[in-house]
Amino acid sequence: MAPADPPAHDAPVAGEAPLAVELRGITKRFPGVVANRDIELRVRRGEVHAVVGENGAGKSTLMKTLYGEHRPDEGQILVDGREVVFRSPADAIAAGIGMVHQHFMLADNFTVLENVVLGSEPTRGGRLDLAEARRRITDISDRYSLGLQPDALVEDLGVGDRQRVEIAKVLYRDARILILDEPTAVLVPQEVDELFANLAELKREGLTVVFISHKLDEVRRVADAITVIRRGTTVGTADPRTTTARQLAELMVGAELPTPETRESTVRETPVLQLVGVTVRDAGARPVVDDVTLTVREGEVVGIAGVEGNGQAELVDAVMGLRPLAAGSVLLGGQDVTAWSTRVRREAGVGFIPEDRHRQGMLLDAPLWENRILGHQTRPPAVRGPFIDRRGARADTARIMREYDVRAPGPDTLAVALSGGNQQKLIVGREMSAGPRLLVAAHPTRGVDVGAQAVIWELLKDARAEGLGIVLVSADLDELIGLSDTLHVMLRGRLVATLDPGQVTPEELGGHMTGARTAGAA
Amino acid sequence: MSGLRRVALSLFGPVLAVVVALVISAVVIALIGEDPARAFGVMTDLGDSPSQQVQSIVVILNRAVPLFLAGLAVAVAFRMGLFNIGVEGQYRLATILAAAVGAAVALPGPLHVLLIVVVAMAIGALWAGIVGVLKVTRGVSEVISSIMLNFIALGLASFLLTGPLRGSPPGASIITTSEIPESGRVPSLNGVLTALGLAEPRSALHGFLPVAVVVGVVVAVLLQRTRFGFDLRATGLSPSAATASGVDARGMVVKTMLISGAIAGLIGLPDLLGTQYDYGTEFTAGLGFLGIAVALLGRSSPLGIAMAALLFAFLDRAALPLQFADIPASVVTIIQGTIVLAVVVANEIARRLALRSAERAGATAGPGPDPGADGAPPPTAPDGGQRARAGVPGTSEDVRR
Amino acid sequence: MRRKMRAASLLIAGSMVLAACASDETTDAGGGGGAPAAEELRVGLAYDTGGRGDRSFNDSAYTGAAAAVDALGGELQEFSPNEDASNRGEGLASLAEQGFDPVIAVGFNYDEVIAEVAPQFPDTTFAQVDGSNADGAKGENVTGLIFAEEEGSFLAGVAAALKSEAAHIGFVGGVESPLIQKFEAGYVAGAQAVDPQIRVDRQYISPAGDFSGFSDPARGQIVAQGMYDAGADIVYHAAGGSGIGVFQAAAASGNRAIGVDSDQYLTVDDPALQAVIMTSMLKRVDNAVEQFINDYAEGNVEGATDVLNDLSTEGIDLATSGGFIDDIQGEIDEYKQQITDGTITVPTTIE
Structure with a gap:
């Protein structure tokens, strides 16, 4: 497949809307690396333009160029038809370009109003003019239906609201062109819908949105035009109305895609994990996991579907021994392990791929071989008696890197230097290397590029075939349906439905997750 | 190749710090109307005669030993992300009680010393352990509780010294505990110096020096080579990841504070067992706080701390000849302060550079050398250099925890 | 990485020490020992x-x-x-x-x-x-x-007792050490020699072993303020640099204080504080x-x-600068005479 000559909109037809942003032949080199090469990007005024590509394809580098965080080595930037040179983001802001970062940059203990004006405080005679700021924010909020309450504390806001604050912040600075960097990565489906509604408002007001993503379904829903980046360069543009997600993905990866579908059932009789009436309460004694009973057999993938925040994370914690149970018991291979510590459970053969690998899965500032030890501090080859076996750990890290295709210079590389996908492959390899009986995998392919995703799926399938029991928590419905042998839906802490992944469609599953459907085969 | 680069990078931090500190100090010295070159010359002049030079080195070593122990005590907690400001109170309380026990019992030589050491470590550990237990059971910040416990420890030590443990006669200007008898003292190492063919120094080289070295080695091995040390460092790097890996974070807090406190308990012993033989009102105070600076300068690694302690001791000794050369000794304080500040800044710069270079290395590692890149997925795009910038903290986009 | 860092710092500190050693290798020996400098002092x-x-x-x-x-x-x-x-x-x-x-x-x-x-x-x-x-x-x-600080402190106590209108005076010590307790003992004895019923509040800024009490004006002020608030109208300090705080407390509350060591009426820079220094117990170290x-x-x-x-050698005395105690000079001189001739023995410790 060589889609160098993509289907549509390669060159703007004369008479269409003028270009808000045009990048011509942008090349950006870092010592030893060409991050962007000959990038061509044409964004028309008043459209939502998606820039898609795998993690590491160079999207962020490009956006930083556009936002003035660094200067390109070659090429031109044109805004509204005029060539500009940005020495800093301040220049970009002055030219009407605003950026909404993936990670919010808000002060939690400030109000919405304070956060929005922070850095460009309105003054009257040297004094902070909050009345004027409030008026403008209310105005912006009404005009673009952002629904902001100027006096709410940011720490009390949900993720979606925070994102709207970020958007308001950019609008407050009179941006006409908004760059949104992976805005949906942190949102649950409903919030994504709300965001897209907001984007539509922005568009209607004539603003231009550059939308960075690798979630192709979303891109197709919201974008008017798509530019695909692969290996640092633009490989083509696409019309979302005429291009399928699969075609887009293949354009991104440059090859045909794998699918998560499992071939045949490998489920055996022996249960590996049994949860009986497991209940977990939060600090306020509210049950966040409510009377959950389920069984995972050898060779079985049990998927847990649910809108995020419905108790899946707490359920995972309960299985791993990271959170005390209010009631119920956890049985591992028929043995009651409710009172066991996390370490003992791991020693007993429980592998763990945590939801947030940076928070729970890795020591970012430590070398890879030390990350190999993490979670396996009591077992060879990482340790010998009370001592750490540095040589053994390094050798085994090298093996994992080889066998699991972890791309890094060597075991002494710091984990932080790896891309998300490579970090995740290391984690998967590490957990598999201990020969677990049960694997608790929470969002195993989240934030991972398509290539790494395929590798991880393959690995999970292989391990399942060899008799591993897997608890799979995911927000990716295709992944859940494709990999699971049994599928439970979790809503408000309870398992509300058990579905046959062979029968269910993503739409039906989504219905169960939001509680719209209550039937269920449970 | 990359190894060489990494060495250069790691040298960069401390060298930059020392150079910056020296430049700032030179400016300050020049501003007060003295000749910086002469000042630095005076500082590095250890003396004219061999015996003076040996004496100077003994003075440096004697000062470095307690600083090293103090730095270690702080660093052990640092490495796990705990800020033990209570080292000061821990060592003062440990020293006075160890002195009292040492004076009260009579045992054969080595046993007597051992008892004193054990008591000091136990008291230090106990006092620090309170901090750990408070943090684990009540969620009290170790910073707050250890500062508070400092006040209590100092007050308690004063009360004990002037009350039940007073050993000096009523009229004496300096109040002390009773003297530790001969069997509880650690002989000086001057015999070793002379045996090495060096001139006999005027002062006694602390016999506690080898003990400090052993403690340093034990701590280094514990931190770097053992499972326990791994758990400790992992908790320091990321408490959430350590917990998920099976580390009992609460237990680690208490254990780490116990170790930190036990080392803190040793800080006063070189002086107590080597020169003073009692704890009194003029016993050196403030070592616990200096230890924080030493640990910072030594980047919380035992060898680094040893070097930092020696550097501090070296500068401290220089205060003396500076005065004799009619240069204000506060020059030394200025240098010490600027070094610590410069180290903090330089470490951060070096860390970013190292990180950046690591990321670039990660990025360029691109198309895997791996024969294991099998059928399933085609190799993805080489990491287009994006991460080379994305991961550098401080750039606006990527805020990592 | 961390290991490399250690090696680096080792190198630096090590080289400094070594350089220092090396630079002296050639200089002539024999400078030590304390050669007597006969002529010049x-x-x-x-x-x-x-x-x-x-x-x-x-x-x-x-x-x-x-x-x-x-x-x-x-x-x-x-x-x-x-x-x-x-x-x-x-x-x-x-x-x-x-x-x-x-x-x-x-x-x-x-x-x-x-x-x-x-x-x-x-x-x-x-x-x-x-x-x-x-x-x-x-x-x-x-x-x-x-x-004989107790002798001068005795006279300070006499002056304070004679001048106090409330029959209530105070003493602020810097550090609770035997030396400062000597000041306290003499002061109390002097005050009681004048008025056996007099109330003498006594407090130290820091305990033995903690020398911060000699250099902490803020705490000196708090302690003295407490005494003035409780009704004392004259406070004597033996607290080194913390004494400024005592003077400030006196000035703020419109009371008086007694200085120590040098004639603080002359050495304090601030006229407002000068006005409250009734006298000073002189200890002529110079x-x-x-x-x-x-x-x-x-x-x-x-x-x-x-x-x-002591008083007899004038190494210890009571300052008269400012003339605040001129009217009671006669009585003070009487006590001074009794101390120098041995009629009064001033205690050096607190019972």
Whole structure:
């Protein structure tokens, strides 16, 4: 497949809307690396333009160029038809370009109003003019239906609201062109819908949105035009109305895609994990996991579907021994392990791929071989008696890197230097290397590029075939349906439905997750 | 190749710090109307005669030993992300009680010393352990509780010294505990110096020096080579990841504070067992706080701390000849302060550079050398250099925890 | 990475030490030992914590030594210990080693150190301000320059009791050490000699072993303020640099205070504070040091003795600057007479 000559909109037809942003032949080199090469990007005024590509394809580098965080080595930037040179983001802001970062940059203990004006405080005679700021924010909020309450504390806001604050912040600075960097990565489906509604408002007001993503379904829903980046360069543009997600993905990866579908059932009789009436309460004694009973057999993938925040994370914690149970018991291979510590459970053969690998899965500032030890501090080859076996750990890290295709210079590389996908492959390899009986995998392919995703799926399938029991928590419905042998839906802490992944469609599953459907085969 | 680069990078931090500190100090010295070159010359002049030079080195070593122990005590907690400001109170309380026990019992030589050491470590550990237990059971910040416990420890030590443990006669200007008898003292190492063919120094080289070295080695091995040390460092790097890996974070807090406190308990012993033989009102105070600076300068690694302690001791000794050369000794304080500040800044710069270079290395590692890149997925795009910038903290986009 | 870092710091510190060693390798030996500087007077002065510029006894010692050197010709070398005073001994020994003679240590904190150092330099003459060597325990070459602070404090107590309208006075000590307790004992005894019923509030800023009480004006002010609030109208401080706080508390509450060591009416810069300093208990460290150097120059120093400075030698006195106590001078002189002739024995410790 060589889609160098993509289907549509390669060159703007004369008479269409003028270009808000045009990048011509942008090349950006870092010592030893060409991050962007000959990038061509044409964004028309008043459209939502998606820039898609795998993690590491160079999207962020490009956006930083556009936002003035660094200067390109070659090429031109044109805004509204005029060539500009940005020495800093301040220049970009002055030219009407605003950026909404993936990670919010808000002060939690400030109000919405304070956060929005922070850095460009309105003054009257040297004094902070909050009345004027409030008026403008209310105005912006009404005009673009952002629904902001100027006096709410940011720490009390949900993720979606925070994102709207970020958007308001950019609008407050009179941006006409908004760059949104992976805005949906942190949102649950409903919030994504709300965001897209907001984007539509922005568009209607004539603003231009550059939308960075690798979630192709979303891109197709919201974008008017798509530019695909692969290996640092633009490989083509696409019309979302005429291009399928699969075609887009293949354009991104440059090859045909794998699918998560499992071939045949490998489920055996022996249960590996049994949860009986497991209940977990939060600090306020509210049950966040409510009377959950389920069984995972050898060779079985049990998927847990649910809108995020419905108790899946707490359920995972309960299985791993990271959170005390209010009631119920956890049985591992028929043995009651409710009172066991996390370490003992791991020693007993429980592998763990945590939801947030940076928070729970890795020591970012430590070398890879030390990350190999993490979670396996009591077992060879990482340790010998009370001592750490540095040589053994390094050798085994090298093996994992080889066998699991972890791309890094060597075991002494710091984990932080790896891309998300490579970090995740290391984690998967590490957990598999201990020969677990049960694997608790929470969002195993989240934030991972398509290539790494395929590798991880393959690995999970292989391990399942060899008799591993897997608890799979995911927000990716295709992944859940494709990999699971049994599928439970979790809503408000309870398992509300058990579905046959062979029968269910993503739409039906989504219905169960939001509680719209209550039937269920449970 | 990359190894060489990494060495250069790691040298960069401390060298930059020392150079910056020296430049700032030179400016300050020049501003007060003295000749910086002469000042630095005076500082590095250890003396004219061999015996003076040996004496100077003994003075440096004697000062470095307690600083090293103090730095270690702080660093052990640092490495796990705990800020033990209570080292000061821990060592003062440990020293006075160890002195009292040492004076009260009579045992054969080595046993007597051992008892004193054990008591000091136990008291230090106990006092620090309170901090750990408070943090684990009540969620009290170790910073707050250890500062508070400092006040209590100092007050308690004063009360004990002037009350039940007073050993000096009523009229004496300096109040002390009773003297530790001969069997509880650690002989000086001057015999070793002379045996090495060096001139006999005027002062006694602390016999506690080898003990400090052993403690340093034990701590280094514990931190770097053992499972326990791994758990400790992992908790320091990321408490959430350590917990998920099976580390009992609460237990680690208490254990780490116990170790930190036990080392803190040793800080006063070189002086107590080597020169003073009692704890009194003029016993050196403030070592616990200096230890924080030493640990910072030594980047919380035992060898680094040893070097930092020696550097501090070296500068401290220089205060003396500076005065004799009619240069204000506060020059030394200025240098010490600027070094610590410069180290903090330089470490951060070096860390970013190292990180950046690591990321670039990660990025360029691109198309895997791996024969294991099998059928399933085609190799993805080489990491287009994006991460080379994305991961550098401080750039606006990527805020990592 | 971390390991490399360690190696790096090792290199730096190591090279500094080595460079220092190497640079001296060739210089001539034999400079040590304390070669006597026969003709020229070379005085070594080792200060207590705080060093020069403390506006207290260190400065007073300097004044005396400088006066003597000015008059006799010669050189004065000072030494201020580092912050935690851990290099007191090394400083003292260095002075002797460099050939300074006499070497004068300021403060009782040198008690143990001088007993170690002096015997190592038998040819050097040592003196210690505030440290007794009557029994020669610190060495044959050490002279103690001691003061009868209790006598001056007694007179301060007399003045306070006579001047107090509330029959309620106070005492703020810097550090609860035996030396400062001497001040307290004399002060209380003097006040009670005038008025046996008088109320004397007594408080120390820091406990024994914590010398911050001598250099903490803020806490001095809080402590004194508490006494004034409780009804005391005159507070005597023996708290070194913290005394400023006591004066400030007095000025703020419209009461009076008594200074210590030097004539603080003259040394305090602020007229507002000057107005509240009723008198000061004078401890003439300067005189004692100057006298000692003169004695040494004349060859009159024996060693293993104490030079007692008290009311009779005018090494201790009560200041009259400002004229606040002129009206009671007669009564004060009477008590002074009784102390010098032995009718009154002033206690040195608190019962």
